[in-house]
Amino acid sequence: MTLVLRLLSALALTFLFGASAAEAHPHVWITSTSELIYGPDGTLTGVRHAWTFDEMFAAYALQGIETKTKGAYSRDELAPLAQTNVESLKEYAYFTFAKADGKKEKFNEPVDYFLDYKDNALTLHFTLPLKTPFKAKALVLEVFDPTIFIDFKFAEKDPVKLVGAPEGCQMKFQRPNDGSASAQRLNEQTFMNGGENANYGAMFANKITVDCP
Amino acid sequence: MKSAKVLFPSLARRLMVCALVAIVVVALDGAAHDVMAQNPFGGPRPAAEPEIGGLVGWILTKQSEFYREISTALRAAKSDGSAVWSLLAISFAYGIFHAAGPGHGKAVISSYLVANQETVRRGIALSFASALMQSMVAVAIVAVCAWLLNATAKTMCGAEKAIEIGSYALIAAFGASLVWTKGGRFVRALQAPRPEPVLAAAAADGHDHHHDHGHHHHGDDHVHDAHCGHSHGPEPSELAGPGGWRRGLAAILTVGIRPCSGAILVLVFALAQGLFWAGIAATFAMGIGTAITVAVIAVVAVSAKDLARRVSEARDSNGVLIMRGIEFGAAGLVLLFGSALLLGYIAAERVTCL
Numbered sequence: 001m002t003l004v005l006r007l008l009s010a011l012a013l014t015f016l017f018g019a020s021a022a023e024a025h026p027h028v029w030i031t032s033t034s035e036l037i038y039g040p041d042g043t044l045t046g047v048r049h050a051w052t053f054d055e056m057f058a059a060y061a062l063q064g065i066e067t068k069t070k071g072a073y074s075r076d077e078l079a080p081l082a083q084t085n086v087e088s089l090k091e092y093a094y095f096t097f098a099k100a101d102g103k104k105e106k107f108n109e110p111v112d113y114f115l116d117y118k119d120n121a122l123t124l125h126f127t128l129p130l131k132t133p134f135k136a137k138a139l140v141l142e143v144f145d146p147t148i149f150i151d152f153k154f155a156e157k158d159p160v161k162l163v164g165a166p167e168g169c170q171m172k173f174q175r176p177n178d179g180s181a182s183a184q185r186l187n188e189q190t191f192m193n194g195g196e197n198a199n200y201g202a203m204f205a206n207k208i209t210v211d212c213p
Numbered sequence: 214m215k216s217a218k219v220l221f222p223s224l225a226r227r228l229m230v231c232a233l234v235a236i237v238v239v240a241l242d243g244a245a246h247d248v249m250a251q252n253p254f255g256g257p258r259p260a261a262e263p264e265i266g267g268l269v270g271w272i273l274t275k276q277s278e279f280y281r282e283i284s285t286a287l288r289a290a291k292s293d294g295s296a297v298w299s300l301l302a303i304s305f306a307y308g309i310f311h312a313a314g315p316g317h318g319k320a321v322i323s324s325y326l327v328a329n330q331e332t333v334r335r336g337i338a339l340s341f342a343s344a345l346m347q348s349m350v351a352v353a354i355v356a357v358c359a360w361l362l363n364a365t366a367k368t369m370c371g372a373e374k375a376i377e378i379g380s381y382a383l384i385a386a387f388g389a390s391l392v393w394t395k396g397g398r399f400v401r402a403l404q405a406p407r408p409e410p411v412l413a414a415a416a417a418d419g420h421d422h423h424h425d426h427g428h429h430h431h432g433d434d435h436v437h438d439a440h441c442g443h444s445h446g447p448e449p450s451e452l453a454g455p456g457g458w459r460r461g462l463a464a465i466l467t468v469g470i471r472p473c474s475g476a477i478l479v480l481v482f483a484l485a486q487g488l489f490w491a492g493i494a495a496t497f498a499m500g501i502g503t504a505i506t507v508a509v510i511a512v513v514a515v516s517a518k519d520l521a522r523r524v525s526e527a528r529d530s531n532g533v534l535i536m537r538g539i540e541f542g543a544a545g546l547v548l549l550f551g552s553a554l555l556l557g558y559i560a561a562e563r564v565t566c567l
Binding site (some may be wrong): 054055059060061064081142 | 273276280281282283284288360363364365366367368369412474475477478479481483484485528
């Protein structure tokens with residue numbers, strides 16, 4: 001009886017949790033370039049993203065959009081889609097997570113958002129203003145999808161830029177395929193949540209750190 | 214259920230069982246809310262996965278690779294017709310790997326098979342039928358929304374979301390109906406008179422061979438029903454009949470109604486490339502691959518139950534009870550699974566809305 005029960009409970013657990021454990025793979029690929037915008041007083045005011053979608057998702061997103069010239073999409077023609085995009089992104093916290101000296105910081109809704117379509121590539125531009133601009137000795141900004149439905153990859157050239165940052169601020173950028181970084185990230189995450197809800201997707205995070213004097 | 218006297222107590226018992234399951238679900242719901250509240254990012258659903266690497270990591274990498282190759286192959290097929298063959302091969306391989314992920318009915322089909330007296334052959338048939346339906350639904354959505362109506366992604370995504378919620382509700386309802394029937398059987402097995410311990414000991418005392426022989430002759434279901442004195446549960450032979458297939462249809466519909474996001478994306482992309490037919494072919498190739506993986510898991514589930522049956526048959530005092538318990542548990546699992554999906558605690562593959 002113990003054998004049977006053990007067998008069956010193992011099976012049951014596999015179904016119930018295995019299903020969510022073997023998480024979906026990315027269906028959307030985004031190539032990002034991001035700018036950290038600083039105010040004249042040296043506070044970080046927001047993050048400006050430019051997210052270029054992969055061609056398959058771009059085809060999906062552009063489906064049914066009426067254009068004057070076939071295959072060419074103007075900013076105006078793409079405006080409703082950009083609106084939908086930023087509205088949908090809210091649910092996912094814009095996949096952008098900021099921490100100032102260990103404290104989580106929140107973003108307001110995006111401003112200055114638009115889509116452009118150039119060289120068969122669809123790019124979403126938007127600025128995420130911080131709820132309260134802040135100065136931090138150690139800023140950590142992560143861009144990732146915890147459910148890894150979207151794969152975020154930063155551009156090879158100039159992935160991250162600091163705009164108007166105070167003198168002496170040092171920026172470091174870590175890609176998710178850096179094994180040591182992700183292992184460390186996972187431990188921190190697990191610890192923070194008391195072992196609960198260990199965030200698998202966090203291992204795919206792009207990590208930007210800015211250290212200021 | 215020959216008279217009202219028999220009917221009402223059994224109805225009351227079933228209601229009690231269903232109520233119990235409902236309480237458990239609600240309790241889990243509350244607990245999950247607490248967990249959610251602690252989500253540091255207040256972000257999307259928790260995607261708990263403490264371990265990576267190994268098999269899961271490999272599957273993830275493989276399916277990612279194949280998926281990305283699909284779009285390349287589709288593009289190539291535009292100028293070179295022979296590239297369609299590699300498109301089909303890649304789609305098929307993708308389907309095999311992809312079905313290992315969530316949202317392809319493994320849990321529902323396997324639990325359904327365990328809850329019922331199902332054969333391996335039927336398990337395979339159900340896997341293929343549901344995967345085929347998934348492919349057809351994906352093609353239908355894109356054909357109607359994108360091709361005929363030229364709807365925008367927003368509209369299409371709305372349709373997908375509606376279907377998604379509907380499919381979760383269907384899983385929960387399907388689970389509830391399984392719990393209803395299996396709960397009744399389980400309760401009856403609980404109340405069935407059991408052989409005296411002395412008798413069981415005597416039977417075990419060197420008469421195993423003879424005892425087994427008797428079981429083979431009768432079949433365990435028959436023996437069980439004879440014990441209880443009334444027959445509600447379907448005989449294995451009944452399952453092959455029209456009624457059995459109709460119940461199987463419920464499983465197929467439940468699983469098959471929700472297309473996978475990958476198929477939708479591939480189809481829309483194919484449509485944009487002017488190669489809708491190639492997208493349809495790729496979708497069905499994916500469906501066959503998916504069916505194979507689901508069928509393998511279904512066969513494992515059925516075999517595990519058969520093994521459990523054989524082990525439990527050796528102990529005839531509790532054997533029937535264990536089997537009814539297993540069936541009831543599997544039924545409960547479908548209900549739990551459907552409810553969890555519906556309430557958003559298990560993240561299935563996300564719908565393509567952005």
